[in-house]
Amino acid sequence: MEDKSCRVYLPGGGQHHAQPNRASGFCFFNEPALTVHTMLEYGARRVFYLDLDAHHGDGVQDAFAYDDRVFTLSIHEDRRWPMARDGSSAGNVLDRAGGKARNIPVPPGFNDTELDFLTTTVVLPLISDFVPDVIYIQCGADALADDPQSKLTVSNLAIWQTVAAVATEVPKLLVAGGGGYNPYAVGRCWSGIWAIMNGISIPEKLPKEVESCLRAVKWDHRLARNAPEHWFTTLADPPRNGLVRKIIKELAEAVLEL
Template structure:
């Protein structure tokens, strides 16, 4: 491990605040996500980004000056990381809505949860273009919230895990190209951030940290996996609760960031760790996710806050809207106004776990604190991970 990380850090009672307050926080999204679907039986059949956009507007939390429409990345921008033949294949798949079998196998398109659908190029290319734009927007400091970002499984030459282009990698490349040489990528999705780790495993300028559920697809990211030296992985047992998330934040994430002293933090905020999510077995509420975002975005002058996994539309809408409030230091009301409540009430979710939610979910944004025991296996894993340098 390079000498970027000190041997130990004492956590101060009051965190430093490296944010630049004169630069307004901005949100990047686009209308392409409204109505776009991976198919009726796919976990990403649900609305996500459009719900977040509608919620923050309904709450009066964003205006035209702070809401930015994300661009579609050009093929030239995409090939900063992705193989040109792969980019052309995704474009061909959108044009023809089909590919020859040999190309589907080679590029992972139309296979293994990565369907060919009408916007197969434009939708992920918009997420990629938005991360590139966001990196430019925070070049002098500030925070950008890009809820459609966080497609962390995308590989250089193939689709993987519902991800076609790896927008976190492209955003980090843009930050590095601007002259930065200490970027912290922190991934709290239920699934291992494998694509980002692979991209930067030998790059001393980027420290990738992933906390994920153990034994969940892609079943990588063991605690002893430090890649080329610049990766840290914290596989968590199923059943993680809010008190355990708070423990990991204060015992590991914050000390690590204070030690690394990043010039920029890229935070992947997959919320498939929420207890209502159908694709994980974690038991978090959204308040502990907001705590992580609030603390980590204080620790660098630049932050790019991405989305990621999240397969309950109610969970995504409430969690990511609350992230926007958190990074803007907006007080979240106890009861939602009717126009915001109605956005949640009209959601239709056909998943087998898409049962009618409790009424409190429609009328509030914050979950009750879902605390519990900090298990010894959680403490032991954090201790082991600290051994690789904190």
């Protein structure tokens, strides 16, 4: 792999649940696992995989268990699918998959301030310690407050901020999509990631033609019955700041101590 800066954005990727012998959780092929394998084949020495999807990045963690070249860190909702066979949540804080995996199972109500706290106190220090030459970020949009699949409540601002902070850590970065079940929230979140990666400032109001495009999207879901205006008129969500709860601080400490 040539030693120069490279930024790749793959919103259609991030299918992190697929296993080598079966599809799983809406994922047929495991794009992140196949991509990271390809990076290693083409000369990457150490790859850091950060998973921000509301669900545990189980397929990628499994693919690189006991492989010291790949560090996987998943921040996901506690006790949400995929569950382990004994009924406990997969990706618990002690789950290390042979060493180079860390998991932060966060409680419902996870907010922007808490994601920012974890980015500063856990994500960036773990990246610094590992010294990767490539970082892959899976940016599933189902941790957003507007998404119906999880009880996490971050805004797209917090996801953009984490991507921006991590992007400064290495010259080679791949950002992918992932889960996301509210079409308005997904489109706005992932468009904003594209802007962040390209240094484009995000307008306060979307142009009228973009607004009409969003209003033309039909989503047959109870959440769409009283759709808030920001789904159509702005790219940025209202911020969802809050307290950093004790459990979040304890999780951060526990992960760093492993």
